[in-house]
Amino acid sequence: MLNIKTIDDASINERVYQLNLGPQHPSTHGVLHLLLKLDGEVVIAADPIVGYSHRGHEKMAENRIWEQFLPNTSRIDYLSGLIYNQGYCMAVEKLCGIEVPERAEYIRVITSELNRISSHLLGIMAFVMDIGAFTPFLYGWDDREHVLDLLERVTGSRLTYCYNRFGGVRNDIDQEFCDGTRRFIDRLRGRFKDYHNLITENIIFIKRTRGVGIITEETALEFGVTGPSLRGSGVNYDVRKNEPYSVYPEFDFEIPVRKEGDVMARYQVRMAEMEQSMNIIEQALDNLPEGPVRSHVPRFIDPPAGDIYFAFESARGAVGYYIVSDGTRVPYRIKVRTPSFSNLFVLTRVLPGNFIADAIATLGSIDVVVPEIDR
Amino acid sequence: MNITQLPFIKEIYGFLGHDLTATVTGILIILVFVPLNSAFLVWVERKVAGHIQLRPGPMEVGPHGILQTLIDAVKLMSKEMITPKLADKFLFWLAPIIIIIPAIVCFVVIPFSPLMQVREMNVGILLIFSFSSITVLSILMGGWASNNKYALIGAVRAVAQNVAYEIPLLLSTMSIIIMTNSFKMSEITAAQSPVWFIVYQPVAAIIFFISTTAETNRAPFDLVEAESELVSGFHTEYTGMRFALFFLAEYTNMFIAASMGAVLFFGGWHGPFFPGLIWFVVKVYILIFVIIWVRWTFPRLRFDQLMNFAWKFMIPVALINLMITAIVLKVL
C-alpha cells in the first residue's frame, strides 16, 4: 500500500513537489481535495482528502424518527436522489414487512431510471468537459432539463426528491407524464447519434481515454469498487441483476460490460447503461398496472428490533443501507454504504505513474459525487 | 483639399517628412485598431461558442450583447491589481507588457491592401516570426514570477509547446517563400494574382494552420491554460487590467496568425469587385472563425501527445513538403 509520507528515494525526493488539486478547482466534482505528489508531470502519489462537505447524516438519523430521515436520503447523493429515496423506503419496508402495491413499484422503477439517466448525463458530460470538449456538456444539460421538468411535474422537486414513502409513493403519475417520458426517450435516442459523432468517434477523445487509468479486476476486488467503474473492468455485477429488488426481475434488460478497464471503457458502459435504462422505462410504461400507489401504513411506523442490510444500485454503484432498529420510533443506527467512498479510494492505486492530465480524466471517469463520500 | 494642408498637420508634416508622417499615422491607427479588434473578437468568440452550444451568448448589453466586451473592460479596470506577496515583482509587472508590445509591432508589416502597409520591410515575415516568439518569454516570466505551482506548470508547458511548434510553422512558411523568392509580405501577396497559394501548397497550409493554433495556445492545444487542470495556467495570479492585457494579446495574436495565413495562402487582398482592404479583412475573420470553431468542437490533447505530434509527425511532413517544393521548382 502506497504510503505517501515515506517517499524515501533520495534522488527522486528533490524533484518531487506537492500540488493541491482542489478543494476549489474547476474540475473536481464537488469539494474534493486531491493532494498529488508530482515529479514533473508524472504523479508519484495521490491522497484524496475528503470531509469538506460532511454534514453528519448518520448522526442525524439517530435524532429523527424514521419518516423524518427521508429527505436526508436524497441529499446524500444529490444526483441519484430518487434512487436513494427508494432504497431507504425499501429497506424499512423489508424490516417491517410492509407490502407495496404493484403500481407503486412500477412508478418507483420509472422515476428511478429517469433519475439514473439524468445522473449519467451529468456525469458523462462533466467528465468530457474536463477533457476539454465544452460543447457536449451543454448538449447533455439540455437533455437533462427535459428529465428534470418531467420529474418536477410528478414529484415537485428538480434535484433533491422526497417522493417515495413507506408503502409506496406520495402521489400518482398522470397520462401526461407517461406521454412526456415517451417523447423524451425518442428524443434522447436521436441525440445519442450526435453524442457518438461528437465524442465517441473523436480521435482526440479516443487518444485521451484509451489505455488511461486502468482499474484491474484484482484492484477492484480489493477495494470494493462497484458500479460502472467495475463493469468497465470486465466484472458483470449489477445489484439489479445479481440481487434483484422491486420489480426489476420482470424487465428484460442487459448489463453492459467492457473488458479493458480504462477510461474509455467506463464511458462506454455509462452510455450503454443509459440506453438500457430507456428500455426499462419503456417496458414499465407499457405494462403499468392500475391500482393504489400507497398501501395503508400507520403515520408513524414502529419497526421491530433487529438489523437489516439492503443493497441497491445507484448511478454510481452499489449502495447499502445498514439499519439497526431497537424497536422505537427513532433509528438506532443507519449506516449508508456509498459507492463513491470505495471508488475514490481506488485512485491511490491507479493514479501513480500517470500524467496530471490523465489523473483528471480518470477522476472524471470514476464519476464521484463528493457529498456521497462525506455524508 | 489636401489633408496635409490643414493647419496643425501641416506643421508636423513639414517637420517629419512624408515617410515618417505616414508611419506615425499608421502606428496610431494600429494602436486604435488593436483593442477594438480584440474587443470585437471576444464578442465573436462568445457568440459563436454560444450558438455552437445551442444558447444565444451575451444578449443583455447592447443589441445582441455587442457592448459586452466594453463593459467587461470597464469591470476589469475597476478590479484591484493584486501582486502576490512572494512574487518576483519586476518580472510580474513586466510580463503582460512584453506580451502585448511585440504583437502590436507585428501589425507594422501586414499588408491590408496594396497601399495600406505601415512599413515595407525586406524581411517582413521574419519580423513577424521573431516578434511572436517573444510571447514565450513573456509566458515564462509570468508563470515563474507568480510564485504559483499551477502557473509554473503552465509556463513550462508553454515553452515546450511553442518551441516545438515553431519549427513546422517556419518550415511550412519556407515552402511558400522559396516559391516567391522573397520575405516581403506585399510581394508574396502580389505573386498570388491568378491563383492562390493554397492550391499549390495544401499540405503546407494545413501544417501552418495547426501550428499557429498551437503557437497561439488555442484549443485543442490549450494545455497551457487548461482550465480544468491548471485553473488558469500562467495567468492564474493575474487580476484586473494585467489579466486584460493577456487576454488582449491572445486575440491580437490570433489576428496576426490569421492574417499571416491569409497573406501566405489565401491571396491577401486579392479579390474581385471590392477593394483589397475588405477582402483582406473578410479572409482574416473567416480564418479566425474557423479557429474559434475548432476550439469549441474538439477536446484537449494531452501534453505528451501534443509533443509527439509536433516532433514525430508535423516536422517530418513539413520537411518532406519543403523538399518536394524545392525539387519541383528546380525541375520546372
Next chain:
Amino acid sequence: MPTEGQKKLLEELKNSLTRALPEGRITSGDYARTGCHLEVRLSDVGMRRVAAVMKDKRFHLETITAVDFPGSFELIYLYSTYYDDICRVIAHIQILKDASPHTVSAIYPGAIWLEREIYDFFGIRFLDHPDLRRILNPDNADYFPLLKTFGKTKLTEEIDDILC
C-alpha cells in the same frame, strides 16, 4: 429461493469459516428479513481470519461499520461476491469500549478508509493501521460524533411530544 450454486457456496463458506473460527457462532441468515445469507458472531478477535477466508473465496469487502451499544461496540463486516449468485456474509464482532481491534487492511486495502471512518466517528483505534487519521471530521477535532454520549440524542418521549 436459493439456487444450487448458492447453496453449495454457502456450505463451503460455512465449513471454511467454522474451521477458521472454532470459537465463533456461524448461522444461516434469513435473507428475506436481514439481507444476509450467513451470519458470523465473534467476540473480540478473529476479523482477520474471517477476512482471509473471504478473500480466498473472492468476496469483496462491502463495508465496515460500528454500532455503539451500551457496554460494548459491535463491529460489522459485510462481505459480498461479484460473481454468480449473490451471497452476503455479515460478521458481528463485539469488542469492549477501549479495545483495539486488528485491522484487515493488509488483506483488503479498501478497509483503510473504512477503518479511518470508524476511528473518526467512534474513536476505535485499529492496531497496525498504516494511516490512522481522521477522514471526515476536522483534523483537530476532539470529539467522536457517533458515540451515543456525544451531542443531543432525542429520547422517544420527546419525539412523542412533538408528534402529538
